[in-house]
Amino acid sequence: MYRLVGTLSGVNTSERLIESTRELLWERGYVGTSPKAIQQRAGAGQGSMYHHFSGKPDLALAAIRRTAEELRAAAEAGFRAPGTALQRITAYLRRERDVLRGCPVGRLTQDPDVMADPVLRQPVEDTFAWLRTRIAEVLAEGRERGELTAALDPAATATTVVAVLQGGYVLARAANDSAPFDQAVDGVLNLLAAHTADAG
Amino acid sequence: MYRLVGTLSGVNTSERLIESTRELLWERGYVGTSPKAIQQRAGAGQGSMYHHFSGKPDLALAAIRRTAEELRAAAEAGFRAPGTALQRITAYLRRERDVLRGCPVGRLTQDPDVMADPVLRQPVEDTFAWLRTRIAEVLAEGRERGELTAALDPAATATTVVAVLQGGYVLARAANDSAPFDQAVDGVLNLLAAHTADAG
Numbered sequence: 538m539y540r541l542v543g544t545l546s547g548v549n550t551s552e553r554l555i556e557s558t559r560e561l562l563w564e565r566g567y568v569g570t571s572p573k574a575i576q577q578r579a580g581a582g583q584g585s586m587y588h589h590f591s592g593k594p595d596l597a598l599a600a601i602r603r604t605a606e607e608l609r610a611a612a613e614a615g616f617r618a619p620g621t622a623l624q625r626i627t628a629y630l631r632r633e634r635d636v637l638r639g640c641p642v643g644r645l646t647q648d649p650d651v652m653a654d655p656v657l658r659q660p661v662e663d664t665f666a667w668l669r670t671r672i673a674e675v676l677a678e679g680r681e682r683g684e685l686t687a688a689l690d691p692a693a694t695a696t697t698v699v700a701v702l703q704g705g706y707v708l709a710r711a712a713n714d715s716a717p718f719d720q721a722v723d724g725v726l727n728l729l730a731a732h733t734a735d736a737g
Numbered sequence: 738m739y740r741l742v743g744t745l746s747g748v749n750t751s752e753r754l755i756e757s758t759r760e761l762l763w764e765r766g767y768v769g770t771s772p773k774a775i776q777q778r779a780g781a782g783q784g785s786m787y788h789h790f791s792g793k794p795d796l797a798l799a800a801i802r803r804t805a806e807e808l809r810a811a812a813e814a815g816f817r818a819p820g821t822a823l824q825r826i827t828a829y830l831r832r833e834r835d836v837l838r839g840c841p842v843g844r845l846t847q848d849p850d851v852m853a854d855p856v857l858r859q860p861v862e863d864t865f866a867w868l869r870t871r872i873a874e875v876l877a878e879g880r881e882r883g884e885l886t887a888a889l890d891p892a893a894t895a896t897t898v899v900a901v902l903q904g905g906y907v908l909a910r911a912a913n914d915s916a917p918f919d920q921a922v923d924g925v926l927n928l929l930a931a932h933t934a935d936a937g
Binding site: 643 | 843844845846847852858861862864865866869886888889890892893894895896897898899900901902903904905907908910911912913917918920921923924925927928929931932
């Protein structure tokens with residue numbers, strides 16, 4: 538216990554407040570996350586919280602931005618993997634995920650308070666816009682290098698790829714089994730494989 | 738008003754209770770839907786409700802089953818449309834939808850109380866399993882008729898198609914715009930078109 542408290546004290550208060558807000562948003566949603574609960578979980582006083590943040594919306598924005606940044610960093614690792622465009626998209630789609638837990642950013646689209654506030658919705662919108670753009674870039678590179686056929690539409694295909702992941706989470710949750718997620722990914726990769734230049 | 742009351746009275750009480758439960762589940766989720774609120778919206782007394790249903794879980798199950806049946810009927814209309822397999826899948830994917838409202842069955846996967854109860858989750862799981870099977874059948878028929886290439890995997894592709902729709906709703910909600918949904922559908926149809934026998 539002493540060691541745990543010591544470690545927690547070492548992290549700065551602002552960080553602890555953001556991490557506590559992320560956990561509570563995930564567990565209880567925006568409406569169920571009170572400033573009091575955030576302070577208790579972070580081990581921070583009310584004065585300390587309002588020293589760092591103007592209030593719950595400000596903290597929620599910091600928490601959502603942090604979640605979005607982590608998703609981008611994890612995705613970018615896949616996109617920067619070595620190999621062809623299809624291999625890089627495959628690395629992104631097949632990276633290890635806690636499928637039944639769901640996508641931390643996608644799940645925010647089901648929080649009515651987050652979606653109703655344009656400021657809180659913005660990082661969610663931006664994350665998916667960025668993902669679609671990055672995947673379109675990877676596909677366009679593959680087309681330029683002659684790996685993928687000219688018939689492939691990078692922008693539309695990229696949106697399809699992102700939708701497959703988000704929909705895969707929905708199907709896995711409905712089945713309480715990650716198998717439909719994996720099958721949805723297999724399916725889109727098979728479809729993409731038909732567009733590789735040597736598949737003609 | 739007299740006419741409205743007259744019309745409502747004409748519908749039987751059991752029907753009114755089911756429809757009221759569907760509306761409340763949609764608006765407030767399972768946890769926010771009280772037996773009292775259902776009775777008030779249905780204009781039915783407590784005795785009447787317990788005459789028809791054993792309680793809230795029983796009514797919720799009837800409501801979820803009704804929603805699932807409607808989705809199946811609407812989807813089946815697309816699958817039974819005339820034309821090739823790809824035309825029938827296109828009819829299903831492009832049928833008019835209130836995209837920003839979301840999928841009435843898919844949204845239930847975000848209701849923690851519905852997902853935690855195996856009996857309430859069952860119709861949600863069954864609906865997606867049925868959709869995947871029906872689309873796989875349509876694709877397999879297209880392959881047998883020589884419309885689609887042998888390289889197309891009907892089962893995996895069907896799961897991808899269902900995931901694209903569900904993920905399309907997520908992306909539309911994130912953007913507060915139905916355009917990403919339409920683009921995800923365009924993308925998967927383009928990918929499927931590359932598997933038509935005359936595209937090779």
